[in-house]
Amino acid sequence: MQSPTMDADVLVIGGGNAALCAALMAREAGARVLLLESAPRDWRGGNSAHTRNLRCMHDAPQDVLVDAYPEEEYWQDLLKVTGGITDEHLARLVIRHSSACRPWMRRHGVRFQPALAGTLHVARTNAFFMGGGKALVNAYYRSAQALGVQVRYDSPVDRLDIEDGQFQAAWVQGQRITAKTCVLAAGGFESNREWLREAWGQNARGEWPADNFLIRGTAFNRGVLLKHLLDDHGADRIGDPTQAHMVAIDARAPLYDGGICTRIDCVSLGVVVNREARRFYDEGEDFWPKRYAVWGRLVAQQPGQIGYSIIDSKAIGRFMPPVFPGVRADSLPELAQKLGLDETTFMQTLTDYNRACRVGRFDHTVLDDCHTENLAPPKTHWARPIDTAPFYGYALKPGVTFTYLGLQTDDTAAVRFAGRPSRNLFVAGEMMAGNVLGKGYTAGVGMSIGTAFGRIAGANAALAAKQQKAQSLQALTATEMKANHVIA
Template identity: 60%
Template sequence: MAEPSELLTAGADVLVAGGGNAALCAAINAARAGARVLVVEAAPKFYRGGNTRHTRNLRCAHDEGNEVLTGPYPEEEFWDDLMRVTGGETDEELARFTIAQSKELWDYMNEQGVRFQPSLGGTLSLGRTNAFFLGGGRAMINALYRTAEALGVRVVYEAEVVDVEIEDGFFLSATVSHGGTRHRIAAKALVAAAGGFEANIEWLTEAWGPEAKNFLIRGTPYNRGSMLRLLLDRGVRPIGDPKQCHAVAIDARAPKFDGGISTRLDCVVFGIVVNRAAERFYDEGEDFWPKRYAIWGRLVAAQPEQIAYAIIDRTSIDKFMPSVFPPIEAASIEELAGRLELDPAALRHTVESFNAAVRPGSFDPAALDDCRTEGLAPEKTHWARPIAEPPFYAYPLRPGITFTYLGVRVNRRAQIVMDDGKPSANMFAAGEIMAGNVLGKGYLAGIGMTIGAVFGRIAGREAGHHVRN
């Protein structure tokens, strides 16, 4: 087996920066187009795959169900769902293109050795819209690596692009650092698939201010945005707002980095959420959780000290997939407040006011039911039930950043667009680094993997065609 230094000095037709879903789809398609492909992954081999390691599924449009997907998910429904969460802040052409292309992902992933399974219980009710990976994200990424390496793709770990040479929008070379040595790689095409800047706390603080120091990073600590910064500094046109991101409310006891999906909390719709003043601040039952869970990171980020608390009682403790951390339990609301270091009288007032406002209905977690409040600010519009049966439970919440939306602008061929509006002939992007073209704000469960796979395939194909021509 060749040493990493030999792989780096051997040259390549296509250089792929990154090691997750988008990067591997690009590498596979470029190799199938006949190109010599080199993948440089900043993480060690054990942590390869970026945020893909923590995923469970991808969202794909399809006209009929199959052995895993429980029913059809038409393109127009996918589009409506995307419009609802983004509020229209998306490039419609690229978004509709992504959705149309997603119909090919089931077959494509199977061809690469990725296997699927029925959705697990408590996974946001996604059995119809999302295909779940057998063995999760790590199994999925391992399958892509096996396929890529069988095609002759070379991979070097703990290797980071630290400089790029671009002239008039044309990629000439990249400098890759590995083991303290820098290597110049004059590839014929570059695919940037190295993620966003979510693990770069300094950059997050530039956008958010000091509150960013309280954010937790759900994914890999290796997505620091160095590739993105290089491209933006060298004349690539940006897309997206640096404050927009996929941010969910996760268990505040999670580690600073790499906690993954097991730290996400899905209990919000079944109770109330209060801040440090023990006050509610948003409608917990606004819509189905798959369409609203990704707004809660930003909501908590706006609260004092960037922390909140989800409060439920005995009737709801078995209605959701729990966090890896146990709930904080108490026999009374006052005792629970004490354990959370909240004002007991204030929390009791909030809970009693909520309970008094609840209007009886037919509770149904699978429907937008008629269990609601009346005369409350903010109202809870669905799944409202009194919090009255002990024991009482709480989960502390903090903003959990998955990935950022500031990125590089691309076209339908995954070509990176320069500041003058012209697409680069030999630079392509896929995955989180260009997701802001589709996601101006908000998030749909599984769509990050969709964007990465769709544009990874295209970037690899186009890079391979460029090399051949």
């Protein structure tokens, strides 16, 4: 009698950072690993290809990281942006993991570089990838190939065979693929327009906000497996389907894969108005890396899901320049006309703002004392009158990076069914990020989550596969001994 042949010890579904970390860890542990990437080879890597950095805890300066960024400060930053909607145990697990993962990343070919001009706010907290996320993804794929990880591209998984919470097989275009264990790292549902429409619904103005969303990352994250696990297999869920890493990006950005270069980073240096030419939020609430991800959701709640970032010439050179030039005008009335905004309302908004500014010592590198008084909404920091020509305006639309609805897990990265962890099905990356990110975002934390849980899931999947193999051998030996005894 022989045990059934498996296509792999560990099957990894996904092709981005979390999936690659899982595949590499499992392979390092001696497992036979098969990775299924739904995208073609040229588009491999998912959203990870668009990333730039990793948020890292450290207690002292470390090569590209300056000063210190201790655990408690990292936790407080995360607590603030999530509003407390986070699992503290899992969040701290991610934080601690971020302090120790970079040597392992380097062994697999990832290189880091100091923060560049325009990113100095995060020089203390974030380690930047040399060559960006694409270079990181390529390094991991090269390492995976060298170690013997099997990779199949153009291989979307549309369903899983699961019995009593245990993984049996995955189906790819009619082919059944078996493995002892499986890691799910196939991303969220941000490129599934129908699901976004269902989640966001119709607003009081009769609009379908999701129809105006742009997708900053891959077109391949449609959430097929996520919906399958939640709806068909009853996996435990976590998160709000409307919550996401959502950024206000250039309204002229492409529908998919615009990436980091579509961001408009001058919000905190001016004001933002909606289609009705009225301000709607505090542009100077906190440092941009901590607050940039709230603006996509804010714009999504405005009429027509559009906003306009307004600055004057004093702001030029103080932010990362966008790919597309802004609308330029020599006067504010001219700028209103060029942006298609009501001139009277626009001028009243700007006049009220300019009058309310109390300019102290302007310093965009700290939470300075330049603020507004008797203005709603206020501008808490970096408030200076917009009064120096030329003036610039940038139209903004919501840009979704990844969604937060996902699979509930624990510190083993196991998928849970009715509160019970699976013994051989694990999850990492965007499919479980909602355990840590209930809402909000702070720069680089998505890569921290993907790296931590990718490595945890890969290691535990390899261990579970090894245990399953040992149990199978014991059962086989017992069966053979019994058969021999009967024959004798």
